[in-house]
Amino acid sequence: MRLRTHLVRMRDKDVWRCAREEIPEHRAVLVELSANGESGWGEASAFMTAVYNSETDTVVDRLHGLDLDVDPHQPEQTWQQLAPQLKDCPFALAALDVAAHDLAARLAGVPLFEHLGLPDPSGLPSSYSIGLDTVDVMVDKLNRTPGWGLYKVKLAKADDLHVLRALREHTDAPFWVDGNACWQPEALFEVLDELPGLGVVALEQPFAVTEVEGQLAARDRSPVPIFADESVTTPDQVRPAAGRFDGINVKVLKAGGLTPALAMLRECRELGVASMLGCLPESSAGASAAAHIARLADHVDLDTVALLDIDTGTGAGLDDTGRIRLAGGTGTGFTPDWTSPAHEGPAHEGNGR
Template identity: 30%
Template sequence: MDITYHPITLHKKVPLTISRGTRSQSTNLFIQITADNITGYGEATPFSIGDQTQTTDNITQDLDRITEGISYYHPLDRQIIEESLDQIAPCSAARAAINVALWDWLGQKVGLPLWQLWGLDRQRIGPTAVTVGISSPEDAIARIRRWHTDYPDLRSIKIKLGSPAGIATDQAMFSALQSEFRPHDKISIDANGGWTLEDAKTMATWLAERNVTYLEQPLPVSANHQLGELKHHSPLPIFIDESCFTSRDIMPLAPYIDGINIKLMKSGGLTEAYRMIHTARACGLSVMFGCYSDSALSNTALAQLSPLANHLDLDSHLNLKDNPFIGAKLDLGRLMPNEQPGLGITHQP
């Protein structure tokens, strides 16, 4: 099989600020795997979580090693390709790009969209959240109004908190937004590890009184040992994101949480994402899907598995000025994959 890739810099319409900083653009790697006159597409998005930093340069170097190690196999040689990738041990974003491209190729080969290949029911897909980043109350209001204007059918909103300025600043921003929430809006909170245990306890109670649905990554990864105490005091379900990359991370933390956030770039692709879903279910946990600065390619890929998720946050491509692919489309606030084979994506220059 022939493997090629190239970088594209994607620019956000509105820069996104979280507890760790602000991002306005991202240089992603787009992958093509071709065999039997069929081309599958994948994407690798750089991201940074503490000591887990995967840059465009890191990803490129790992894709070079992957190409050298697996290009002489056929896309149907999935078992040996997976074993080879285990030995190469690339960063998770590079592995995700290869894995998604192989799934896209397979779906096209058999003439089925991936959701149908897996026997899933698209009608079970719930609304995807759109994100309001950390900002002043005035800017937060402007952002949510823009979301409502651009996508009036949206029904789920994720608010980023964990401001370095403290929880009083978080409360002021959230309070300002409350008048903008519509009766049917589902509201969730993501602190990106920006709170201490005591602040997380305070905010969990405060937010529960304001009809928030769940709380995502309230504590930093270094405070995983405090999740049990937080869960004991929190009236809100606790989901983890940065604390959970693959299925191996789930069981040790399962007693202290209520759910996990699966992202393609953390998991290493759709194969591991599928494994994580069933591992989480076996542990009695809920499942949500999330994204980084991904294009429509990666969000369409994860949308194929969306009938299996409780909560969805696949909105990054909706905030792009330049989106190289068209794929799953919003329908009544739900990101719905189409009936085309594979991922069902179309490349646009």
């Protein structure tokens, strides 16, 4: 296989903020694997770089150091072969794995979901994320996207219920509230009983990963389910988390690719743990791949493409009410747009054969 990497920069319609950080632009590496006249595409975001070793230079260097003498028709075998070498660089592994799955499906002449033996995800609803800002701006974000079935609301503190009350004046849709691992247990305990009345149907990662005692207490007392995000990123963490969380937000990049993400979603079903299929700041390249496995999840949060002002190309998208629309064609359906300002220059050539 031939490997090429492309540096890209995207921008959202609004500056993305949560309790942990502010992201004015999204840097990433597009990964292109080619064989027999076809190309598959993956994406590695430069997100939480200190945690995930995901700086673009690092991702490019690690990928171009690989020997890609592998079978383009066997992406799972490719993942098994290369995962030990990229264990400390999960986004690079994920981008490579997504590109390998995309390529295999294109070589087979079928959409990715069909190649994986999954149902067509078309029509599944996604939530829409309302990033942290002033209350007026958050209300404006909601009003710009009427009719979605679920809104994922970022809150800086657990007791910032005035934000939810203001949003509730403009929609009857349920709220999924995300603390991004930044809340304090005591503040949440004081407002837990008020959440159902505000239409909150789930909480996501309210506390830091190390706050195990607080999470256990919260799960015992909470009238709404609590989902893990930062606390569960890889398949080996799913089973232990079943005793601490009601659900898990599975993200392809954090998992290290489609191969482990599929394993996580299937284990959630086996254990009776609810699942959400989520995303990071990604372009259509990454989101298109995730969309094809959406039928395995109980909830879907793939709104990154709806938030973007500058994209890397075209692929799976969401309609005006947040329902998945596949791009058609083979593989993920992603097609790069080389005229987009997201693309930063010439590709880097790899060591593939």
